[in-house]
Amino acid sequence: MTKLNQHLTPLFSTLKDVYAKRDITPFHVPGHKRGKGVDKEFYDFMGPNPFSIDVTIFKMVDGLHNPKSCIKEAQELAADAYGVRKTFFAVNGTSGAIQAMIMSVVKPGEKILVPRNVHKSVSGGIILSGSMPVYMNPEVDNELGIAHGVKPETVEKMLKQHPDTKAVLIINPTYYGAATDIRKIAEIVHSYDIPLIVDEAHGPHLHFHEDLPLSAVDAGADICCQSTHKIIGAMTQMSMLHVNSNRVDANRVQQILSLLHTTSPSYPLMASLDCARRQIATEGRELLEKTIKLANNLRAEINKIPGISSFGKEIVGREGIYSFDPTKLSVTAKELGLTGFELETLLVDDYNIQVELSDFYNVLGLITLGDTEESTNTLLEALKDISKRFYGTGKKIEGEVQKMPPIPEAVLIPREAFYSEKNKIRFEESEGKICAEMIMAYPPGIPVITPGERISRATIEYIKGLKDAKLHVQGMEDPELNYINVIEEEDAIYLYTEKMKNKMFAVPMNLGANKAGIEFGPEVLEEYYPDTFGEMTYIDIEKQRENFNEPSLKYKNTILHTCNKLAQATNEAVRDGFRPITVGGDHSIALGSISGVALEKEIGVIWIDAHGDMNTDETTISGNIHGMPLAALLGAGDRDLVNCFYEGAKIDPKNVIILGARDLDVKERDVIEELGVKVIHYDDVMHKGLDHILEEIKDHLKIDNLHISFDVDSIDPEFAPGVSTPVRNGFSPEEMFQTFKFLFKNYSISSVDIVEYNPVNDKNGKTMDFVNELTEFVLNPNC
Numbered sequence: 001m002t003k004l005n006q007h008l009t010p011l012f013s014t015l016k017d018v019y020a021k022r023d024i025t026p027f028h029v030p031g032h033k034r035g036k037g038v039d040k041e042f043y044d045f046m047g048p049n050p051f052s053i054d055v056t057i058f059k060m061v062d063g064l065h066n067p068k069s070c071i072k073e074a075q076e077l078a079a080d081a082y083g084v085r086k087t088f089f090a091v092n093g094t095s096g097a098i099q100a101m102i103m104s105v106v107k108p109g110e111k112i113l114v115p116r117n118v119h120k121s122v123s124g125g126i127i128l129s130g131s132m133p134v135y136m137n138p139e140v141d142n143e144l145g146i147a148h149g150v151k152p153e154t155v156e157k158m159l160k161q162h163p164d165t166k167a168v169l170i171i172n173p174t175y176y177g178a179a180t181d182i183r184k185i186a187e188i189v190h191s192y193d194i195p196l197i198v199d200e201a202h203g204p205h206l207h208f209h210e211d212l213p214l215s216a217v218d219a220g221a222d223i224c225c226q227s228t229h230k231i232i233g234a235m236t237q238m239s240m241l242h243v244n245s246n247r248v249d250a251n252r253v254q255q256i257l258s259l260l261h262t263t264s265p266s267y268p269l270m271a272s273l274d275c276a277r278r279q280i281a282t283e284g285r286e287l288l289e290k291t292i293k294l295a296n297n298l299r300a301e302i303n304k305i306p307g308i309s310s311f312g313k314e315i316v317g318r319e320g321i322y323s324f325d326p327t328k329l330s331v332t333a334k335e336l337g338l339t340g341f342e343l344e345t346l347l348v349d350d351y352n353i354q355v356e357l358s359d360f361y362n363v364l365g366l367i368t369l370g371d372t373e374e375s376t377n378t379l380l381e382a383l384k385d386i387s388k389r390f391y392g393t394g395k396k397i398e399g400e401v402q403k404m405p406p407i408p409e410a411v412l413i414p415r416e417a418f419y420s421e422k423n424k425i426r427f428e429e430s431e432g433k434i435c436a437e438m439i440m441a442y443p444p445g446i447p448v449i450t451p452g453e454r455i456s457r458a459t460i461e462y463i464k465g466l467k468d469a470k471l472h473v474q475g476m477e478d479p480e481l482n483y484i485n486v487i488e489e490e491d492a493i494y495l496y497t498e499k500m501k502n503k504m505f506a507v508p509m510n511l512g513a514n515k516a517g518i519e520f521g522p523e524v525l526e527e528y529y530p531d532t533f534g535e536m537t538y539i540d541i542e543k544q545r546e547n548f549n550e551p552s553l554k555y556k557n558t559i560l561h562t563c564n565k566l567a568q569a570t571n572e573a574v575r576d577g578f579r580p581i582t583v584g585g586d587h588s589i590a591l592g593s594i595s596g597v598a599l600e601k602e603i604g605v606i607w608i609d610a611h612g613d614m615n616t617d618e619t620t621i622s623g624n625i626h627g628m629p630l631a632a633l634l635g636a637g638d639r640d641l642v643n644c645f646y647e648g649a650k651i652d653p654k655n656v657i658i659l660g661a662r663d664l665d666v667k668e669r670d671v672i673e674e675l676g677v678k679v680i681h682y683d684d685v686m687h688k689g690l691d692h693i694l695e696e697i698k699d700h701l702k703i704d705n706l707h708i709s710f711d712v713d714s715i716d717p718e719f720a721p722g723v724s725t726p727v728r729n730g731f732s733p734e735e736m737f738q739t740f741k742f743l744f745k746n747y748s749i750s751s752v753d754i755v756e757y758n759p760v761n762d763k764n765g766k767t768m769d770f771v772n773e774l775t776e777f778v779l780n781p782n783c
């Protein structure tokens, strides 16, 4: 229910009935002086009225940047019509409004969750704000060849993985009319007390008819913008931005709009916005009723045409589709052997019909308040004729939606990529380089890679596959895809990501190994390498009363107490957006470091160790807990260890690899087998070669976030004698650097342990030097 008199149009009325009527003599811009200085042909075509109200800011007609009278009232009427707290007129379309919306909610370096298939203005807003996008995959409909909305479950999962996110953006509805369950998404987003911002370019009409999907603000979104000009009666470029909660500061929105908007907005265009609001507020329901009927009738008739079809409400319930806007009319003639692009060309060339867009399978027509039976019949008759012309020719469309590779690793945030120098190199040789272009695959219209992301072999192969399948690849400067623009590592400008935010913890634990010396590890490293280890937070070991009748779980209470404290610390670090690096101490502490991270994100673990650490209290020979943490993390063994920090297993065995094993106990092997954990022995590395093994890791660990638990005894004792339980052979330092580089390149490394350095057994500081170098790399993998 509206409170104000929606029949009023304060801005339009002031222009028409006050300014134009008073026949003011203008000594202000625009220079055409109410049309007298305009080119004659243009003036004759346009007629006098647009020029008579084409003015600039002065008291009589108010100003957009600090509105006090008629523009203020027009915006208040719009807010009333949409039932929101505050509405701003957006004179640079929804593109400008989206940029303002993003800049209002995130600052440089802050994370914003966005669908991978956003409009370019969202990418623009991310560049302008300096924020860090975290991409969510929308649901892809292979049959229709398009992407729908993002599911609430996806938002929930991504927020769990990125709890430091500052805002979430979604699209409602998509260009093709698919709306997601925005109410549920709003609930999830608000449980993190962050704003949900919505690109509602295609939904300015939703609020006004009950048969349309719920509008963003009605569903609980905090801020949204809508292209009033696209769907209802405003002139091109005119949009609205609505704020509807305290999570967004409306004054900041006004400031940012002022920063982005011209100081000379068009008054005739703004007046059209004022009038479009009147129309939709006073007659919207009735007009939309007619429009929806027209669209549904047209769709039903189209679906009777041989070889041509148009999807409708029946797609509701597919992944990513909670409701559907029937006024979006997608038409496919793929059964006639016509791509959407070909159908668009036929319609315009042979029938004088211009659709809104076409993709590989579909053309999209918009049915709006401006349509009539006559216009819908024109389209229907044209489609019938096309069916007659092409039916039964046996032509087939080649190519279908190909499964996309994982979202590539982001090295630079979009703003950094934007400012970094670019070089053209051969596409085939671009593996490992930072991409400087946005490459889109059609269908389904989702970027394969965006500027700042690292090009992987999988990306290259996928793009080559699209090209071979004659599918559309867009965005690259070279349409032949022989060359690509990249950013060389040395040209990269790191504004915000130069130093990944790390938080280091030192845990001088030796009770898990029950050997003296390891407890001095952190202290010695800090003394010799203060630049690397100078900022560690120490987790003190507070001795607890032990049950010495439990010889198979030595010092369990003290170890658990320490691990709980460490888990609390790594958990907080992750929630604050840091990567926790834990320096041991013996390997028992990984029970804590990993538990803390696993509560926030789904992680995989690569356990780089000469040992398996997969014993339980029933299989252990020594009773030393540093041989058990991985089993406990996977849910096996003593319940107290398993339930460290929170109840139950922390990781899924399928997401774990033990790398470099050289010394597994006999019964420990049974536990490994029972849980189905993949082990790569160091012998395998020697026989197959490290390159091959690294690819094997990538094939097995299909997870984005990875924890590296590195035990120094994985290194050959010749290079790293300073450990408590040395085993012959093992990785060389070079091999380990190659492994770390590979892991950092192919995964998002959530957290790292570096454990079991024992200075007492070291020779000439060899081990210490190596641990320092490896830690330096971990702290700054981009250098």
Ligand SMILES: Cc1ncc(COP(=O)(O)O)c(C=O)c1O
Pocket: 092, 093, 094, 095, 096, 098, 119, 121, 171, 175, 199, 201, 202, 227, 237, 239
């Ligand atoms: C999903 C989406 N968002 C934003 C925009 C930008 O809207 P405008 O053209 O009003 O700037 C578009 C334009 O097509 C769009 O499709």
